[in-house]
Amino acid sequence: MREAEGEARINLYQQASRSLVRRSQMSREARDVKKIAEEYLSNLKSDGEIREIIARLEIPQHIAHLEPTCGVEETGRILYSLVDTSVERVSYGDPSSIMIRPLREVILEKIDVENPWSLASPDEDPHLALIAKYGEDRGAYVRVRSGRSVGPVRTCYITRLTGTVQLVHNVYVVEDKAELQVLSTCTSSRDAVDIYHISLTEVILGEKSKFTMIMYHNWNETTKLWSSLRVRAGPESRVVLVYVTHSPVERAYDQVVVRLSNNASATSSSIIYGRRGTYRTESISILDGREASSIIISRMLSAEKAKIESLSKIIARGEGSRGHIECLGVPLDDSSVITSIPILEAHRTDVQLSHEAAIGRFSEEEITYLTTKGLNEDEAMQLLIRGFVSIDIEEIPPTLRKVVDRIVDELVRRSAL
């Protein structure tokens, strides 16, 4: 029954999205966001790329109805997926624990006017302006009720059509003492070329809540990616983020900004195996609250002319706040480039900030040692790579841990090719 209701709702939603009438029904807040976006975009007329993106968005997109597969097994019973530019499937969980709906509906029905666009603004960046103008049609709103624990919620973003521009805006709200686990996978078919994925995810965490998210990018090499994850962590909340990309892309930009209140803590990890493209990641933790803490871990492997740049920054403003950055990079050949930029910014005398950054091949001593224990050089290298990318976060729940392990297996397999 609930599934039928869900289908009906999607149909209605899709019809509505094609109608201009819908605009007049939008909330004032949403219209304001659009206005800002339009104004901002109009100032960027000289930017050919932005105009090109907008032009593409006017091309009617074919709606595919095949069962989505994201390269890893489905682990969650609750699923939200986006195929090309159409909402493919929304499964609703137990409504007493979780609400999952297209973001557009939430805005139209004024279910939550406070949180969308509370952590980002369309005038920050043209990509955000595009999302503001078009992305709400293609994003999820997930809200976990107070005291409930939900997960893993699985979100899928799939592109199968050449020239697809996928614009996504997600909002996750985790109420006080609640927990949400999310597995987000992005993939594109081998045949589709010239793909652009642009996404914004806003995460708002209540007091003593917990949020775990695994983001897995597995695009094809014609993909351009721009993604921003913004998190506001309430008092005593816990944030665990793992971001993995291991397929060649044309260009990838990933940004994670976590703002932490009193006694909130975050571990933000990224694993990039870059090949034949340019990759830039920015992970920024802002320790606003008293005793807030953050660890940023970055692991980079580069090959085949890839250029990887990783910026990690911790800004400590709260009394007694603590932060640590660990950036390690291993170039697998001489044609690729890794740049690591750790930044620590202290605004008080009682904060503790540290960083460790190193780039270099695995040492000959390590490889020789392993060969004296019976491993050949390839096996030794694979074991070292596996260890290098197996970020150890004990808090990752077993269901998600399995997925991370599988992703690591795949990464090690590809690095050995």
Place this chain on the structure above:
Amino acid sequence: MSLVVEDLHVESGGREILRGIDLEVKKGEIHIVIGPNGAGKSSLLYTIAGIPRYIVKRGRIILDNEDITSLQPQERVRKGLCLMHQFQPQIKTIKVADLENVLVSKFGTSELAVKAREILEIEKLRNRYLFVNMSGGERKRLELYLTLLTRPRVILLDEPDSGVDVDSLVKISEVINLIIDSSLSCILVTHRGDIVNMLKRVDRVHVMCNGKIVESDGKDMLERVLRSGFRKVCEKLKEKLE
């Protein structure tokens, strides 16, 4: 399994460090190699284990009638020869459990390794990164266990007693006594006599000076040499060379 070293001349870093070593370890025998710093004791074991920076200029290493002089370290391990390192690299990315799993899947398990695991208290180290921030005793206990996981029939122990606490030394010697009981062949390099006194049996003691074995005899010689120091023995070599 027997090990024979014939007229072994070795260079490392452009310097001759072993200058004609002859040695035979028969199946189940335990040999002790002692000598001052820089005598070439560890270099002898590294060469036998096949570490590439030790270049054999002359001579042969024969394992059970097979010349293994040109084999890679991993090929020697597969033939049943394994080295316990004196110094282990700290590998920040590999957990003890990960390497243990790989070695068990590659070599299977043995009763000796299972017993050693318990005696050496490896369970406590399982979730730690390889040799990272470990005490001297922990490092040696772990290294001995990992060496046994390769199911060696000839085992090369490079100073298993250096830099370890008394409790660890007791545990390590207990496991070496199990190795002796299991009829594995063994060469043990040491600076001091303490560990030798804790062993059930010693078949032969060799004194090395300046890249050569200058004297070989039974266990009694060890006490004599340790009492008088290496100087006397090494001077004998000098006189001989002159």
